[in-house]
Amino acid sequence: MKLWRVPLDAGHVKVTRGIVHVIEDRCKGCGYCIEYCPTHILGFSKHYNKKGYHPPQILNPDGCVHCRYCEIICPEFAIYSVEAPKPDTQPEE
């Protein structure tokens, strides 16, 4: 995520991370998830799905913040994100 200044509480605020999953054969290529992704990590793929639409592909998998807006706005139940496992297993204070 691009920030125009480092927030004062950046040290102790944890940004959630997510993994985006696409159920390609349900997609009808409306592009809502691509347009409204707050971190702009999605784009149309070059290949076709079973019905002849271009499903979204994840251009920058590390950029997902697990806001789940793609899941909420998708009219086709074709995209969702799950929370990524924490990279470090050490307990944080």
Added chain:
Amino acid sequence: MESAKKGKTQSKQPPRHPLDDWLRTDRMPHIWCPGCGIGTAFSACLSAMAATGLPKENFVMVSGIGCSARGAGYANVDSYHTTHGRAIPFATGLKLANPDLNVVVFSGDGDLFAIGGNHFIHAARRNVDLTVVCVNNYNYGMTGGQVAATTPHLAKTTTTPRGNPENPFNIPLLAFAAGAAYVARWTMLHARDLMDSIEEALKKPGFSFIEVLSPCPINYGRRNKEKALDTLHIYQEQTIIKNGAHPAELEGRQDGKIVLGKFWDVAKPSCNELYEKTCRPDFGKDHAA
């Protein structure tokens, strides 16, 4: 090692959407056109039903005829796909027969306000404990984009090629005037607000009404030079949220903006409650809720 194992099993299993439990997945993909907003409104409705924490057996989804009304066929709860305009009478019957059910009416503007207009106003007057979600796409989408009771003035449709000469219904005002206990309006872009609103309405006793503005890119948008994403940009830029605004002020646009929000929320005795009190004061007191 555990995470690596997880990754492996994830890639092997077919992906499963969080709402798949509430969907009849064998019927997916649904019939709605690419860019149609009904799917989003339907998804918000299912999420709200899931968020209440009640079991699926407690819900019934009823719908009439039309694009939006196909929703009942995709929900993995008991559902009725009824005759045109008659979703609310069926739902009223269900609610009176089994007051423990949580009855959701999911239908379109043509079904609820044109052919079913009379049923709507009388259910609101009686304050039947229903949650009515009306997807408003400004036209009769399923039959080819004819002018509807909600088509804005001067908008072009199949049957009004020079623009609609009539004024549309102000639906929240109609619901408010007829006696609904809860009135709100959102667009499908405001999906989180919509979800919260539907959840609130499901928990509320009495007649709750939520209007959802939704793009119809194929039949309405094409004739009015609005692509699906253009309509979403209108929802983003030309709407304003005014909770508690009087429904009479919602006609057309206010200062060029479409007004959204929760407009009316009052506690009123519901139809079942009044009936039990008036007609069966000594019987079935446990059903009086």
